[in-house]
Amino acid sequence: MKATAVAPASIAFIKYWGKKNEVLRLPQNGSISMNLDSVLTTTSVEFKDEYAQDEIILNGKRIASGERVIKQLNLVRKLAGADIKAKVVTDNNFPTAAGIASSASGFAALTMAAAAALNLDLPEKELSILARQGSGSACRSIPSGFVEWIAGAASDSSYAVSLYPPDYWDICDVIAIVNDEEKEISSSVGQKLASTSPFFSARLANIGNKIKTVKGYLADRNFKSFGELIEAEALELMAIMMTSAPALIYWRPETVKLIKKIMEWRRLGLDVYFTEDAGPNLHIIIEGRNLESLSGELRGIKEVKRVIVNKPGRGAALTNRHLF
Ligand code: DP6
Numbered sequence: 031m032k033a034t035a036v037a038p039a040s041i042a043f044i045k046y047w048g049k050k051n052e053v054l055r056l057p058q059n060g061s062i063s064m065n066l067d068s069v070l071t072t073t074s075v076e077f078k079d080e081y082a083q084d085e086i087i088l089n090g091k092r093i094a095s096g097e098r099v100i101k102q103l104n105l106v107r108k109l110a111g112a113d114i115k116a117k118v119v120t121d122n123n124f125p126t127a128a129g130i131a132s133s134a135s136g137f138a139a140l141t142m143a144a145a146a147a148l149n150l151d152l153p154e155k156e157l158s159i160l161a162r163q164g165s166g167s168a169c170r171s172i173p174s175g176f177v178e179w180i181a182g183a184a185s186d187s188s189y190a191v192s193l194y195p196p197d198y199w200d201i202c203d204v205i206a207i208v209n210d211e212e213k214e215i216s217s218s219v220g221q222k223l224a225s226t227s228p229f230f231s232a233r234l235a236n237i238g239n240k241i242k243t244v245k246g247y248l249a250d251r252n253f254k255s256f257g258e259l260i261e262a263e264a265l266e267l268m269a270i271m272m273t274s275a276p277a278l279i280y281w282r283p284e285t286v287k288l289i290k291k292i293m294e295w296r297r298l299g300l301d302v303y304f305t306e307d308a309g310p311n312l313h314i315i316i317e318g319r320n321l322e323s324l325s326g327e328l329r330g331i332k333e334v335k336r337v338i339v340n341k342p343g344r345g346a347a348l349t350n351r352h353l354f
Contacts, residue, residue: 031114032076033146034353037138037171037346039069039124041203041305041313043260044241045267046166046179048224048234055166056188058224059237060181062244063170066203067196067343071135073120074353075103075143081115088120102140102164109160110148118144119353124338133217137164138171138346146348157346158189165218174345176248178241196342199251200318205338206328208284209310215278217308223274230270253317257303260315264305271308282310284333295327 040063048058084103086096093099096118103116118140122132141161145152152160154173162169163185170177173192176199182188224230240263247256271278285306292304292314300323304312316324321339328334 031078031147031149032074032352033143034072034074034349034351035139035142035146035346036070036072036349037135037142037168038065038067038343039071039132039135040065040167040170040177041315041340042167042170042307043256043305044237044244044263045307047267047270048221048230049166052222054185054188055162055164056183056185057166057179057181058234060241061167061170061179062193062241062248063167063177063179064201064203065171065175065177065196065343065345066205066340068338068340069122069124069135069205070343071120071122071132071139072349072351072353073118073136073139073143075116075118075140075147076354077112077114077116077147079114081117084115084118086118086120089122098164099140102137102160103144105160105163106141106144106148106150109145110150112148116144116147117354121353133165134167134171137161137168140164141168142172142346142348154345155189155191158191159185161346162188162190172346175342177345178245192345193245193248196344199248199342201253201342202316202318202321203340204314204316204321204324204328205340206288206312206314206331206334207336207338208288208312208333209282210335213280213309215308220271220274220278220308223276223278224270226275227270227273229273233266233270253301257301257315260305261303268306278308280306280309285310285312287333288312288331291327291331295324300324300327 046061175196176194179190
């Protein structure tokens with residue numbers, strides 16, 4: 031009873047920030063994202079009668095406080111009517127907890143692998159619903175390519191669907207890492223503060239229109255309008271964070287320097303936009319045909335320690351390449 035799944039991290043174009051139900055991880059609003067093809071989590075899960083307790087090994091290290099993972103295993107065990115402990119080995123091929131969505135890829139891979147290891151043959155929608163309860167954004171790492179998370183009013187209506195496959199649009203997300211330390215405030219903790227921002231209600235009042243508009247730009251593959259909208263959305267998210275009580279400031283001086291540079295490159299004619307999540311690193315969005323020019327510019331910025339180039343990626347999938 032061993033299974034292994036690979037799941038992608040993603041970048042949200044319309045962000046999930048704020049929950050209407052903490053336990054079920056029901057979001058205040060729907061969101062839109064793109065799966066990434068080079069930032070992946072691989073997770074192997076084995077259920078065995080001999081195991082006395084759940085054991086979790088993340089990037090080669092045994093995790094002492096794995097409650098969130100165990101809770102997720104419990105959900106899957108309950109569904110399968112199984113009472114067996116598991117060994118979980120999981121590897122990220124990117125820095126964990128640095129504003130790259132490691133909880134999304136992590137809980138998507140864990141959910142898919144655990145369900146398969148217990149012989150549950152679940153449709154994509156059910157997997158997405160399950161993954162969501164581990165980490166909200168994980169529900170979007172189950173379907174392929176460009177994805178919408180439908181907020182839903184209850185657990186069974188809050189899940190993600192694919193809008194377009196990965197090859198629909200040749201755009202890239204170039205993650206520019208300026209800092210790869212673990213972030214001080216996790217997004218789960220940060221999200222609880224969203225409603226303390228005086229601007230949060232204004233955000234929610236407009237978010238339905240925003241989602242409709244961005245879906246229109248996606249349908250038309252209108253890069254310029256799309257880029258402008260998602261950059262404004264990222265800045266809106268930062269504004270909500272900065273005006274929460276207590277204030278959340280994920281930016282570092284290097285982040286701001288790079289934002290200014292991106293704006294300058296744009297003024298000089300390079301069609302490039304940024305977005306970001308709960309961390310100091312930027313996701314630079316550019317059409318595939320302009321990737322070379324961007325890479326050249328980034329090589330000149332000493333604050334950028336590393337770049338990870340991503341094309342739109344497929345969703346979570348099972349593999350035979352087990353980690354143990
Ligand atoms: C800023 O999915 O990490 O990346 O449900 O508490 O695990 P939990 O939150 P999480 O939040 C991600 C927030 C974000 C925006 C996004 O991905 O939409």
